[in-house]
Amino acid sequence: MKEAIHNRYEFVVLFDCENGNPNGDPDAGNMPRIDPETGYGIVTDVCLKRKIRNYVETAKEGEDGYGIFIKDSVPLNRSENEAFKTVGIEDAASMKTEDLKKKVKALKADGVSVDEQVRDYLCGKFFDIRTFGAVLTTCVKGALNCGQVRGPVQLSFARSIDPVVPQELTITRTAITTEADAETKNTAMGRKYIIPYGLYRAEGYVSANLARKTTGFSEDDLELLWQAILNMFECDHAAARGKMAVRELIVFKHDSELGCAPAYKLFDTVKVDRADETKPARAYADYKVTVDEARLPAGVSIHRFS
Secondary structure, three states, X not given: OOOEOOOOEEEEEEEEEEEEOOOEEHHHOOEEOEOOOOOEEEEOHHXXXXXXXXXXXXXXXXXXXXXXXXXXXXXHHHHHHHHHHHOOOXXXXXXXXXXXXXXXXXXXXXXXXXXXXXXXXXXXXXXXXXHHEEEOOOOOEOOEOOOEEEOOEEEOOEXXXXXXXXXXXXXXXXXXXOHHHHHHOOOEEEEEEEEEEEEEEEEEEEOHHHHHHHHOOEHHXXXXXXXXXXXOOOOOOOHHHOEEEEEEEEEEEEOOOOOOOOXXXXXXXXXXXXXOOOOOOOOHHHEEEEEOHHHOOOOEEEEEEO
């Protein structure tokens, strides 16, 4: 396993959506998520992590150490069972509890429990576990319980800079399915939900302390994370999402493991303002992004990527 990072980081991501639905809400007919009290748009952290996972899986396809644990239609127990086999447990699910307890006790090596061996294997194999952590309690039996891995990287919900206006557009389906439809010339009507434009801001955290203690998140992993954030919409284009792009990634680097200042003070130095308040924003150029670097505490440096 590579050496874990030594520095704490915070970061701000600015991304926009034009004529699309950045994150549909299944409880509201898949309309764009909004704060009902303010009208500000919302994109969940789960949505953003999915984009990051998808990019890493595409960019590092098949490369050892960069697998993705949370995948569509892939049972988590399948990956966990592979880890159990590496430590000498062939089929934990079918073993009797007493036999499993004896096996787990016998396989303890150099003071390292089987649970810790399994966690180390999974962290080494899967990028998203090293990054975001995972719940590994889906296979719990007897003395075997891999517990939870708390990841060093966390993301907030993204919120739009200004209120967004969801629009419901009616669309017509001209393709027909059956011969009966052909005879009656039936067509179907549908709906599509978009926002004309929205600039969103998400904030995130990278804990060097957790990286060292739990997953071994390394400098190479960190560079891949920045790359994945900048490109998370480039491999994920869809008609429903319209035109989405990451416009800027602003990274604050501390010169220590535990950091030199509270995260909120660093986030407060980043301001996003409308260039012209008299007209609605319809492009990234309608905003002005500034960072008050004079307010940065000692020991904190800033890096801006676009």
